Amino acid sequence: MTTEVTRPSTSASPTARQVWTRTRGIALALVLLIAAAVAIAVVRSDAHHGELDPRSADPRGSRAVAELLADRGVDTRVVSTLGEAADAAGPDTTLLIAVPDLLTPSQQTRLHAAFVGSGGRTVLVSAGGSSVERLAPGVTADPATSFDSTLAPRCELPAARRAGTADTGGIRYSTTHLHADECYPSERLSTLLRLPAPTGDGDTVVLGAPDILLNDRLDEHGNASLALQLLGSRPHLVWYLPSLADASAAGDQGERGLFDLLPSGWLWGTLQLFVAAALAALWRARRLGPLVAERLPVAIRASETVEGRARLYRKANARDRAATALRSTTRTRLAPLVGVPATQAHAPEALLPALSAHLQGDTGSLHPLLFGPPPGDDAALIRLAGQLDALEREVRRP
Numbered sequence: 001m002t003t004e005v006t007r008p009s010t011s012a013s014p015t016a017r018q019v020w021t022r023t024r025g026i027a028l029a030l031v032l033l034i035a036a037a038v039a040i041a042v043v044r045s046d047a048h049h050g051e052l053d054p055r056s057a058d059p060r061g062s063r064a065v066a067e068l069l070a071d072r073g074v075d076t077r078v079v080s081t082l083g084e085a086a087d088a089a090g091p092d093t094t095l096l097i098a099v100p101d102l103l104t105p106s107q108q109t110r111l112h113a114a115f116v117g118s119g120g121r122t123v124l125v126s127a128g129g130s131s132v133e134r135l136a137p138g139v140t141a142d143p144a145t146s147f148d149s150t151l152a153p154r155c156e157l158p159a160a161r162r163a164g165t166a167d168t169g170g171i172r173y174s175t176t177h178l179h180a181d182e183c184y185p186s187e188r189l190s191t192l193l194r195l196p197a198p199t200g201d202g203d204t205v206v207l208g209a210p211d212i213l214l215n216d217r218l219d220e221h222g223n224a225s226l227a228l229q230l231l232g233s234r235p236h237l238v239w240y241l242p243s244l245a246d247a248s249a250a251g252d253q254g255e256r257g258l259f260d261l262l263p264s265g266w267l268w269g270t271l272q273l274f275v276a277a278a279l280a281a282l283w284r285a286r287r288l289g290p291l292v293a294e295r296l297p298v299a300i301r302a303s304e305t306v307e308g309r310a311r312l313y314r315k316a317n318a319r320d321r322a323a324t325a326l327r328s329t330t331r332t333r334l335a336p337l338v339g340v341p342a343t344q345a346h347a348p349e350a351l352l353p354a355l356s357a358h359l360q361g362d363t364g365s366l367h368p369l370l371f372g373p374p375p376g377d378d379a380a381l382i383r384l385a386g387q388l389d390a391l392e393r394e395v396r397r398p
Contacts, residue, residue, distance in 0.1 A: 005312040029276075052098040052125065052210055054078060064237075065227050074232045080243040084109050088238040091119030095238045099208075100124050100131040102242040108134035112247055119200040121233055125210045126171055136195060136204050146186035149211065150221055155183035157194055159229035163222035167190050170209025178378035184208075186370050205230055218365065318373035319381050327370055330388045337395050358395060366391075 051054025054066035054076050066076045078300055079085050082103075085095060095115060097103075103111065112135050115122050124132065127143040134372040153160035158165075160183040172189035175182070191208035207230070212223040251357035313322040328346065335345035338358045344350040348371050355366055368392065375381040 027086065039134065043291075052213060053241060057215065061215050062213045064215045064218050065213050065224070066230070068224065068228055069232050069237060070112075072232055074237050076237045076239055078239045078241060081246050082111060082242075085238060086111060086114035088236070089114045089118035089120060092234050093118070093120040093236045093238055094118060094123065094234045095240060096123040096125065096231060097127075097135070097240045097242070097244050098125055100127040100135055102244065103131060105130070105134060107242075107246075108373050111135065112137075115202070116197065117199060117202070118201040119197070121202060121230075121232060122204045124204065124206045125213070126208065127206060128171070132173065132206060136193075136206055138177050139173050139175045139193060139195070139206055142189050144172070145170055146191055146208065147291060148186060149209065151184040151186055151191060153183050154185055155181055155190075157181040157183050157192075159226060160184065160192065163226035163229065166208065166222045166226045167211035167217055167220060168209055168226075170211075172208060173206055221329040231232065308310055314378075319376075319378070323374045323381060323384055326385055326388055330392060331370055333392060334395055355395070 029124055050058045051060040052062050054062045055078060057063045069076060069372055071255050077088070079088070085097075088095065097111070100108070108131055122135070124135055127135060127141065129143070132139050132141050149167050149169035150165055151167075151169050153163070155161075160181075166184065168184040168191040169186055170191060172191055173193050174189055175193055175195065179193050179196055181194040182192070183192040184190060193206040195206070196206045196365045197203055211217045218224050218227065279341075282390050310322070313319075331345045331351060332342065334340075334355065335342055335351060338351070338354040340351050348367060352366055352371070369384075375384050
């Protein structure tokens with residue numbers, strides 16, 4: 001009876017356990033990344049729903065201020081296109097632009113031209129640097145926002161003085177207008193400006209933050225009073241909510257590049273992926289330990305090393321380095337022969353007197369020989385090597 005012996009498998013393919021051990025770290029990181037993305041999406045899905053919309057009762061909406069204005073006889077009309085907003089220009093109308101930064105440069109220019117001489121009031125909410133320069137020429141937005149959200153008026157504008165402290169802290173502005181009302185300052189820059197029109201009774205109000213218009217902030221401090229006075233000065237209020245689907249923005253689409261069309265979240269996500277890839281590369285990179293002495297497989301004669309270095313010096317035309325190496329080596333060998341410590345072998349004031357006393361002859365050429373300038377050509381370098389060799393033999397002579 002014969003027994004068949006089963007040989008162990010010689011397959012080099014990794015087992016499922018080995019694959020899991022190698023990839024579980026990456027898999028865990030991916031799971032955490034996906035979970036974080038889902039959590040952020042869930043949290044932010046309703047965070048800005050209906051923000052600054054006078055029809056929205058959400059905490060970030062503005063329905064409360066619209067109803068208070070209606071009680072005072074001010075009718076509010078919501079528009080979402082540039083044409084509707086421009087057509088509403090008139091001395092009895094207040095135009096509120098909720099998100100000025102969403103407008104294209106040409107839309108901002110056209111809107112300013114429509115209202116600059118209408119005699120009405122224009123209210124810009126949280127206008128950034130690029131939009132405020134077109135919608136309110138002469139006004140500049142500071143890159144740093146206000147540290148405090150609740151500020152005191154500190155100006156002579158009647159609406160601000162009656163309202164008192166309010167939540168205007170946000171974007172800070174400076175202006176070159178001589179007759180502008182600069183209110184609610186934060187570190188010497190205003191968060192609310194009122195710019196009178198060059199002609200007529202119209203004006204432009206630049207508001208650094210939308211907080212005084214929000215449902216959940218309207219009953220705090222003087223927010224309601226300030227909002228009602230800024231928006232209720234005229235019987236009609238046109239609330240402009242810019243829309244990305246507005247046909248008037250089509251003329252600027254050709255000027256936009258790829259990065260302009262991508263949402264900012266994608267750009268930040270790509271940057272985070274690059275950072276994660278760099279950290280993973282550093283984590284998995286091979287770590288170099290201390291140097292380990294290794295015996296060479298063959299012995300190299302000292303003369304070959306010297307010849308190789310000499311050829312390198314000659315190829316680089318480095319006569320100065322070659323001369324420095326020759327003089328330094330000669331001084332190191334001469335110092336113990338004349339009783340000079342090795343630490344002072346390269347000090348002329350210590351080595352030269354000892355050599356002079358030892359040689360007892362004409363030693364005036366010792367300094368240029370041991371500490372002189374580099375040779376000018378190859379012939380001078382050869383003479384220097386011979387002179388140094390002769391000096392060392394003479395010192396060694398009994």
